[in-house]
Structure formats: C-alpha cells, structure tokens
Amino acid sequence: xxxxxxxxxxxxxxxxGLVEPRLLLVHFIRDNLQLTGTHIGCETTHCGACTIDIxxxxxxxxxxxxxxxxxxxILTIEGVANADGxxxxxxxxxxxxxxxxxxxxxxxxxxxxxxxxQENPSPSEEDIRMGISGNLCRCTGYQNIVKAIQYAAAKxxxxxxxxxxx
Amino acid sequence: MxxxxxxxxxxxxxxxxxGCKRKRVEDARFTQGKGxxxxxxxxxxxxxxxxxxxxxxxxxxxSINTEAxxxxxxVLAVITAETLKTVNLAWMPTLAGDVQMVLADGKVLFQNQxxxxxxxxxxxxxxxxxxxxxxxxxxxxxxxxxxxAMDADAPVLRxxxxxxxxxxxxxxxxxxxxFEWSVGxxxxxxxxxxxxxxxIKEMLSYQRVHPCPLETCQCVASFDKVSGxxxxxxxxxxxxxxxxxxxxxxxxPEQKIHVISPDVGGGxxxxxxxxxxxxxxxxxxxxxxxxxxxxEDRIENLTSTSFARDYHMTTEIAATKEGKVTGLRVxxxxxxxxxxxxxxxxxxxxxxFNIVTGSYDFxxxxxxxxxxxxNKAPGGVAYRCSFRVTEAxxxxxxxxxxxxxxxxxxxxxxxxKNFIRPEQFPYQSALGWEYDSGDYATAMKKMMESVQYAExxxxxxxxxxxFKLGETREVxxxxxxxxxxxxxxxxxxxxxxxxxxxxxxxxxxxxxxxxGIARVGTKSTGQGHETTWxxxxxxEIGIPADxxxxxxxxxxxxxxxxxxxxxxxxxVAGAAIATAARKIKAKAQMIAAYRLEVHEDDLEWDxxxxxxxxxxxxxxxxxxxxxxxxxxxxxxxxxGLEAVSYYDPPNMTYPFGAYICVMxxxxxxxxxxxxxxxxxxxxxxxxxxMIIEGQVHGGLTExxxxxxxxxxxxxxxxxxxxxxxxxxxxxTAVETPHWETDFTVTPSPHHPIGAKGVGxxxxxxxxxxxxxxxxDAFAFLGSTHIQMPHDYWRNWQxxxxxxxx
Numbered sequence: 001x002x003x004x005x006x007x008x009x010x011x012x013x014x015x016x017g018l019v020e021p022r023l024l025l026v027h028f029i030r031d032n033l034q035l036t037g038t039h040i041g042c043e044t045t046h047c048g049a050c051t052i053d054i055x056x057x058x059x060x061x062x063x064x065x066x067x068x069x070x071x072x073x074i075l076t077i078e079g080v081a082n083a084d085g086x087x088x089x090x091x092x093x094x095x096x097x098x099x100x101x102x103x104x105x106x107x108x109x110x111x112x113x114x115x116x117x118q119e120n121p122s123p124s125e126e127d128i129r130m131g132i133s134g135n136l137c138r139c140t141g142y143q144n145i146v147k148a149i150q151y152a153a154a155k156x157x158x159x160x161x162x163x164x165x166x
Numbered sequence: 167m168x169x170x171x172x173x174x175x176x177x178x179x180x181x182x183x184x185g186c187k188r189k190r191v192e193d194a195r196f197t198q199g200k201g202x203x204x205x206x207x208x209x210x211x212x213x214x215x216x217x218x219x220x221x222x223x224x225x226x227x228x229s230i231n232t233e234a235x236x237x238x239x240x241v242l243a244v245i246t247a248e249t250l251k252t253v254n255l256a257w258m259p260t261l262a263g264d265v266q267m268v269l270a271d272g273k274v275l276f277q278n279q280x281x282x283x284x285x286x287x288x289x290x291x292x293x294x295x296x297x298x299x300x301x302x303x304x305x306x307x308x309x310x311x312x313x314x315a316m317d318a319d320a321p322v323l324r325x326x327x328x329x330x331x332x333x334x335x336x337x338x339x340x341x342x343x344x345f346e347w348s349v350g351x352x353x354x355x356x357x358x359x360x361x362x363x364x365x366i367k368e369m370l371s372y373q374r375v376h377p378c379p380l381e382t383c384q385c386v387a388s389f390d391k392v393s394g395x396x397x398x399x400x401x402x403x404x405x406x407x408x409x410x411x412x413x414x415x416x417x418x419p420e421q422k423i424h425v426i427s428p429d430v431g432g433g434x435x436x437x438x439x440x441x442x443x444x445x446x447x448x449x450x451x452x453x454x455x456x457x458x459x460x461x462e463d464r465i466e467n468l469t470s471t472s473f474a475r476d477y478h479m480t481t482e483i484a485a486t487k488e489g490k491v492t493g494l495r496v497x498x499x500x501x502x503x504x505x506x507x508x509x510x511x512x513x514x515x516x517x518x519f520n521i522v523t524g525s526y527d528f529x530x531x532x533x534x535x536x537x538x539x540x541n542k543a544p545g546g547v548a549y550r551c552s553f554r555v556t557e558a559x560x561x562x563x564x565x566x567x568x569x570x571x572x573x574x575x576x577x578x579x580x581x582x583k584n585f586i587r588p589e590q591f592p593y594q595s596a597l598g599w600e601y602d603s604g605d606y607a608t609a610m611k612k613m614m615e616s617v618q619y620a621e622x623x624x625x626x627x628x629x630x631x632x633f634k635l636g637e638t639r640e641v642x643x644x645x646x647x648x649x650x651x652x653x654x655x656x657x658x659x660x661x662x663x664x665x666x667x668x669x670x671x672x673x674x675x676x677x678x679x680x681x682g683i684a685r686v687g688t689k690s691t692g693q694g695h696e697t698t699w700x701x702x703x704x705x706e707i708g709i710p711a712d713x714x715x716x717x718x719x720x721x722x723x724x725x726x727x728x729x730x731x732x733x734x735x736x737x738v739a740g741a742a743i744a745t746a747a748r749k750i751k752a753k754a755q756m757i758a759a760y761r762l763e764v765h766e767d768d769l770e771w772d773x774x775x776x777x778x779x780x781x782x783x784x785x786x787x788x789x790x791x792x793x794x795x796x797x798x799x800x801x802x803x804x805x806g807l808e809a810v811s812y813y814d815p816p817n818m819t820y821p822f823g824a825y826i827c828v829m830x831x832x833x834x835x836x837x838x839x840x841x842x843x844x845x846x847x848x849x850x851x852x853x854x855x856m857i858i859e860g861q862v863h864g865g866l867t868e869x870x871x872x873x874x875x876x877x878x879x880x881x882x883x884x885x886x887x888x889x890x891x892x893x894x895x896x897x898t899a900v901e902t903p904h905w906e907t908d909f910t911v912t913p914s915p916h917h918p919i920g921a922k923g924v925g926x927x928x929x930x931x932x933x934x935x936x937x938x939x940x941x942d943a944f945a946f947l948g949s950t951h952i953q954m955p956h957d958y959w960r961n962w963q964x965x966x967x968x969x970x971x
Contacts, residue, residue: 037199102692104431
C-alpha cells in the first residue's frame with residue numbers, strides 16, 4: 001500500500017514517518033514512535049484510554065488516522081511532567097488522592113484532566129465528572145479521580161485543597 | 167548536644183507499616199506512561215496473530231479455504247484445527263474438567279468462536295488475511311434459553327461427548343447437561359417447609375455479564391528453536407498455573423516454559439482462564455520461529471473470553487410467623503455456554519455457592535445446581551467475587567427482602583432477628599462451611615445509625631402516600647444488604663486447581679544494608695501489592711516499606727503461587743508473607759542475641775529491632791542485624807537472611823458488611839437517581855485504609871453497573887446484542903454515584919495478621935443493595951421481584967406492568 005509522509009510535533013519534538021493511509025494515529029504513536037503510555041481499550045472511541053492532546057484539544061487517537069494528524073502539535077502522557085522532570089500537578093494529584101489502580105486508563109485520564117484544567121481552571125465536581133465522562137475507569141469508581149483533579153486545580157491556582165468528607 | 171533520638175512514633179511512621187495510608191509505589195510509572203503492559207512489548211521480528219471468528223452461534227463448518235489469505239501481502243500462516251491436530255492441540259482441557267475447542271473442529275458452538283488464526287507481519291496485514299479466509303458454514307438450530315436446554319427435542323450441542331452420560335462431576339441427565347451438584351439435607355429441609363408458618367418462592371435471575379477490564383486479554387509468545395525455551399508474556403492473573411497448563415497440554419518440560427505477567431490492566435476474573443489466543447500464539451511461534459503477539463479487541467473480549475453469572479435461582483425460604491428463618495431451598499439453572507470453562511477450584515462445579523445461607527442462622531438448607539450447555543461463550547469466571555459468591559449473596563439478600571415483604575416486617579429488622587450471633591463463631595453453616603469470625607449486629611446497627619435508617623423509612627412512608635394521592639410521580643427505594651463472603655481459597659483439604667493445592671507463597675531476601683526483595687506468588691492487577699506487601703513486611707520485621715522491593719508475575723523468579731482472584735491474595739499470600747517474615751525475624755533474634763551477648767529469651771521486639779529486656783538502651787536494629795547476617799553470624803549458623811514460606815490456609819476467611827442504597831425512581835421515565843450509597847465493610851485487619859477504600863469504590867461501581875444496566879444479551883438466534891461499549895453498560899463519572907465508606911474490624915482468628923480480604927466485597931454486597939432498592943421502591947405497588955438489570959427501560963416497564971403508567 002502506498003505510503004504517505006507525515007510530520008508532527010510530539011511532546012515538543014519534531015517527528016516524521018512514512019505511513020499507510022489506514023494507519024491509526026494511536027498505532028503510529030505506540031508502534032512507530034514507541035510512546036507506549038497511550039493505551040487502547042476499545043477501538044470504538046468509548047473508553048478514552050487513547051486520549052491525547054492535539055492542537056490544544058483532547059482527542060481519542062484510536063479513531064483518527066495518522067495522516068489526519070499531519071502537521072499537528074501533539075501532547076501524550078510522556079510529555080505531561082514538568083520540564084524539570086518532576087510530576088505535574090495533575091500527576092501528583094492522581095498519586096496523592098489514589099486516583100488510579102491498574103493504571104491502564106491513567107494516561108488518557110491524566111492527559112484529559114490536564115486539558116480540562118486549561119479549559120476550566122476552577123471546575124466544580126459536576127464539571128469534572130462531565131469533563132472526564134469520555135474516559136472510562138474500571139477500578140476506581142471515579143471518586144478519587146475527581147479528588148485528584150480538585151487537588152491539581154488547587155495546586156495550580158495556589159488555593160488550599162480541602163478533601164471533601166465522605 | 168547530640169541529635170535527638172527518634173521517638174517511638176517517628177520510628178513507627180518511618181516504617182510505613184500496616185494500618186497506614188501509604189501512597190502507592192506503582193504510581194510513579196503509571197502516572198508517567200511508563201507502565202509495562204503486554205501490548206507495549208515489541209520484540210525483533212515479532213509477528214501478529216488474529217482470529218477468523220464465527221458469525222453463527224451454532225453451525226457446521228463445511229470447509230475452510232485459506233488459499234487467498236496466504237497470498238495476502240504480509241500473511242505468513244493460517245492456523246486451523248487441522249494444523250493444531252498435528253500437535254494434538256485442537257482441543258484443550260478446561261479448569262472445570264471439560265474440553266474446549268481451541269479452533270473450530272467441524273462445528274462452531276457460539277458466535278465469535280475462534281475458527282482460524284492468521285499470522286502476519288503486522289496487525290493490519292493480519293486483518294487483511296482474516297478477510298480473505300473463506301469459511302463455508304451450515305447453520306444449525308440453537309439453544310439460547312437455558313430453560314429449554316434440556317428439552318427432549320433440544321439440538322445436541324456437544325457431539326464430542328454425546329454418548330458420554332458421565333462428566334467430570336458425575337452423571338449427565340441430557341446431552342446438554344453438564345452436572346448436577348447438590349449439598350445440604352434435602353429431607354430435613356423438606357420437613358422445614360412442610361412445617362413452616364410462612365414461605366416464599368421466587369425465581370431470581372442473575373444475568374450474564376462480563377468482567378471487562380480496560381485492558382483486554384493479550385499475550386506475546388516466543389519460542390526459541392535452539393534452546394527449546396518458550397516464553398509467554400501475558401495478561402495472566404495466575405502465571406504459575408498457566409505455566410503448568412502449558413507444560414501439561416503441550417508436553418513441554420516445565421523448566422523450559424517461562425511465563426511472565428508484566429503490568430496488567432485490570433483482571434476482575436477475566437484473566438484467570440486459558441484462552442485459545444494463548445495456545446494459538448504459542449503454536450504460531452513454534453511454527454514460524456518468530457515471536458507472535460495476540461491482542462484481542464473489545465468486541466472479542468466481550469463475546470469470547472469468558473463471562474460471569476448467568477445463574478437462574480429458584481429460591482425458597484421457610485420461616486415462622488415471627489420471622490425466624492427455618493429453612494432454605496435453592497435450585498439453580500446454571501448456563502455455562504458451549505464448553506464448561508468455569509474457573510472454579512476443581513471439586514467445586516458451582517463454586518462456593520453453598521455460602522448461600524449468608525449471614526443467617528438457618529437450621530437446615532438444601533441447594534441443587536444443574537449446569538447446562540448453550541450456544542453462548544464459555545466461561546463462568548468469578549467477576550470480582552469469590553467463586554459464585556456474588557450469585558449466592560444476591561440470592562439470599564433478595565430472598566430475605568421478599569420474605570420481609572411477605573411478613574410485613576422491616577427488612578433490616580428481619581436480618582437482625584436472624585443473624586448468626588457473635589458467640590456462635592466459629593459457626594458451622596447448614597451447607598458445610600465453618601465461618602471464622604463475625605459481629606453482624608454491631609455492623610448492621612452502625613450502618614442504620616449512620617444513615618438514620620428509621621428517618622429514611624418515615625420519609626418513604628410519606629412519599630408513598632403522596633404517590634398514591636398523585637402528588638408525585640417518584641417512588642423511593644431503600645435497599646439493604648448484609649453480605650457474608652467466603653474468600654481466600656483455599657485449604658488444600660478442599661481446594662485445588664488441576665490437582666495443585668491452592669496455597670500461596672513468599673520469598674523474602676534481605677540485603678546487607680537493611681533493604682530487601684520480596685517475591686510473591688500472586689499478581690496484582692491494580693490492587694497495589696507492591697505497596698501493601700511491603701507494609702506487612704515493614705510491620706513484621708521493622709525494615710521500612712520503602713526499602714522492600716516487591717516482585718510478582720515472573721514464574722522463573724517468584725515462588726509457585728496460585729495467583730490473584732477470589733480475594734485470595736491477602737488471605738493466602740498475605741499470610742505467606744507474614745510467616746516468611748517471621749522466619750526471618752526468628753533468625754534475626756538469634757543473630758541479635760549473639761551480638762548483644764545475651765540469651766535469645768532475654769530479647770524483646772521493639773518496632774524496628776530487638777532490645778534486651780530491662781535494659782532498653784541495649785538494642786540492635788534490624789538494619790544492623792542485616793549487616794551482621796553477612797559478616798558475623800553465630801558459630802554454626804549459615805550466613806544470609808532470607809526465608810521462603812508456602813502457606814496452606816487452615817480455613818477460608820469470611821469478610822462481611824452492611825450496605826444501604828437510597829434511590830428515587832421516576833415512574834414515567836424509569837430514570838433513577840441514587841441519592842445515597844453507604845458501605846460498611848469488615849475485612850478484619852486493615853493493611854492500607856487508602857487502598858481498601860479505593861477497592862470499595864471500584865467494586866461498588868462495578869456492582870452499580872451490573873445491577874443497573876450491564877448484560878451480555880443474546881437474541882433468539884444467538885447473536886450477541888451487547889458486544890461493544892455502545893451497548894454494554896459501562897458507567898462514566900457522570901452516572902456513577904458518590905460512595906460513603908465505613909468499617910468495623912473483626913480480625914480473622916486463624917490468619918497470621920487477622921486480615922480477610924476486601925477487593926470483592928463491594929461487588930458481592932453492592933449488587934443486592936441496588937436491586938433491593940429498586941424492588942423496594944416498587945414493592946408497595948404490589949410487586950415482589952423485578953429482574954436485573956434495572957435500567958431505565960426496565961424500570962419503566964415495571965411501572966407499566968404495575969399499572970401506574
């Protein structure tokens with residue numbers, strides 16, 4: 001099958017590749033670029049494990065072709081940490097609030113939360129729940145993920161984080 | 167002035183031992199995309215395999231033509247049952263004593279059954295190859311409704327055993343019958359029913375569902391033709407069992423088989439069994455000499471690798487008019503699908519369903535389970551529960567509510583009246599279990615006080631009146647559930663898998679500088695073992711948890727263990743860890759005595775080392791003992807500080823809990839709103855409360871999904887109609903209720919640290935709490951039982967049936 005040349009910026013690095021037009025973006029990221037933090041949980045755009053950030057928007061990379069991302073600026077979980085290598089506020093929140101268990105949904109969830117907090121720096125619990133409703137988690141029941149994102153929002157905003165009573 | 171010596175509190179805190187909310191060590195890699203899951207593995211020259219699957223639920227396979235597929239660019243091989251027959255692998259044994267086709271051999275028995283395995287250079291080429299395989303089928307009549315599986319004119323599904331009227335678990339009554347399993351005293355139970363003032367009888371169906379971890383089942387198999395070694399990386403909850411299964415069925419020497427479970431993205435029972443994908447990938451690697459990866463997609467996961475429940479339970483309870491239960495009788499029709507591939511301990515074809523007497527003091531009971539074949543996917547795994555325990559819990563907890571309704575009693579009051587009392591433990595149940603410990607009334611009353619139960623019932627009475635008057639279109643339900651689980655399989659006297667006793671194991675090796683590694687026979691699929699196992703060791707031997715590395719999942723390095731499922735990790739492996747640590751501590755005491763020049767008996771343990779009794783300043787820390795173990799042990803003692811323990815539990819453990827769900831349902835739309843869900847769990851000693859709460863949240867969310875919407879449903883011709891996330895209910899953060907958690911602590915008397923296990927309790931107790939809430943909401947309109955799942959449509963149907971819409 002004829003291949004197409006694509007270039008994109010991934011986590012700040014210029015990358016390129018020769019790809020079949022049918023190659024899914026998630027496979028380009030995982031197999032060609034070997035950035036395996038982005039996961040595949042359903043291949044029908046329901047679970048959100050493959051969520052990445054493209055040009056400032058959350059996108060499920062399992063139902064987008066690599067050729068459609070030609071020229072795009074992409075952020076994956078591997079690019080979320082702070083420049084000095086420390087955990088970002090969102091990553092730290094997930095650890096502090098036990099917002100993950102098996103870890104499989106976590107990269108997509110964190111990349112989504114990262115974008116959510118740019119869209120809405122002070123989300124309510126309802127905003128957070130709606131904002132991550134494209135990302136499924138089978139382990140946590142979401143409650144601690146909500147807390148993790150609240151923790152991150154407080155840290156970014158420099159406000160005090162108060163854990164809601166159960 | 168010298169540095170202040172750390173206080174006792176500081177020394178305790180530094181250990182991060184049992185009882186502390188230690189943050190997880192796993193999270194550093196998982197939050198940065200550095201986890202190591204099977205599909206992340208890439209080996210040089212690796213090929214991809216994928217299945218041609220049957221569109222029919224029951225059909226004869228007339229021919230399979232692979233010619234065109236083999237011409238597809240990138241396709242290297244197409245494996246069929248004929249190929250597998252050359253290595254005697256067309257069929258494989260199941261954990262339940264049956265056999266299962268690896269690839270269709272003459273016929274197919276369920277939709278999406280594996281028919282051929284296409285091996286290609288990449289997953290896209292494999293898919294091209296699948297599309298080019300030409301299979302000719304001749305459709306056959308199907309068995310979908312389990313209640314018609316044993317009709318006289320039902321089509322015979324399993325022609326391979328058609329003439330065999332004895333199966334792995336005794337006589338078969340029909341060609342589509344697998345086993346009859348009965349337990350309890352039938353005659354005494356019949357008498358109890360004849361004498362009963364009151365009795366109830368209801369058929370309670372627990373629909374077919376799927377565990378559906380977010381990562382599907384997958385593996386990479388790599389056969390080295392020179393050395394003869396076969397390495398399989400896979401999503402295995404029980405890697406050692408997989409190694410032994412492969413050794414047995416492939417006739418390979420077991421030391422040449424290396425099974426590795428890397429990070430696993432959730433299991434929930436789905437990843438216990440052996441599936442055709444693993445066999446085909448291994449055979450394909452042997453045939454091609456290259457590593458072969460198999461990754462199932464979500465539709466394949468939901469429709470072929472196992473299922474859970476599909477239990478249809480005719481439930482009868484006998485009682486006095488005062489509400490004292492006198493007998494329980496249950497008949498179960500168990501739909502096992504096309505092959506009996508239930509993942510139960512070998513002698514337990516219906517798992518531990520005989521825990522069905524629950525938390526109540528039944529003087530007599532009788533249970534009979536009939537397993538049948540149908541044209542559905544094989545399996546029957548314990549989806550976030552010990553074997554068939556969630557079915558049993560649903561059965562008794564719905565049954566008790568139905569009895570309360572008939573007696574006109576409050577469901578909580580009925581339960582309190584019938585609980586096994588604290589002084590009755592250890593308690594012998596009518597169906598043969600010995601419950602280890604429990605204080606049910608205390609837990610129940612704490613739950614009732616916490617949610618102000620009496621107030622809720624008053625509010626409900628007012629709302630019911632308002633509904634009757636037409637002032638509201640909402641009905642309010644209060645669902646009570648009080649479950650007793652049986653977990654920690656299990657004692658070798660009654661539990662084995664393929665003849666291997668269900669012990670578990672731990673090996674601890676301490677290093678000279680006061681650090682160490684613990685290798686355990688279990689495999690975390692999200693439970694956080696790397697964190698919690700180190701906490702047990704920290705408390706037991708005084709080495710800080712962050713100096714203990716925990717390793718699981720590599721059969722070459724970990725001692726043999728039976729794996730993680732059925733909430734067995736803490737009850738069995740947790741005990742092995744504690745006993746291995748105690749062996750180390752005993753040796754450490756001898757070293758300390760030698761170095762301190764006192765008798766061993768003159769030493770006492772103090773947080774992180776030994777001190778001489780009466781001379782608190784004369785101490786030796788575990789850190790120093792570690793160093794001494796490598797240079798100055800007592801004469802005649804071997805150097806080093808390590809221990810191995812294989813723990814055969816003397817009994818199961820019996821966690822319990824009191825749950826309550828408050829729900830409002832709009833009868834015109836069927837839309838429900840979970841107003842409140844409170845879960846009190848008693849799992850004995852609590853190792854890490856943060857992780858326990860996380861487990862409870864997750865288990866409750868799965869219970870919510872099952873009770874309120876999940877179902878693997880088949881149409882009358884055997885098509886799966888809920889085979890993707892489009893149709894199979896997966897709650898998002900929006901639908902998922904807020905969870906309130908609470909606890910009591912009743913340690914297990916026979917477990918070294920008193921822990922009972924918790925991961926599955928919320929599923930076991932949660933499902934009946936939700937279902938009881940829905941049923942309670944409609945009860946005053948004359949309904950006794952509405953089947954799950956209680957989605958909006960079914961709620962609306964219920965309201966219509968009751969004549970209020």
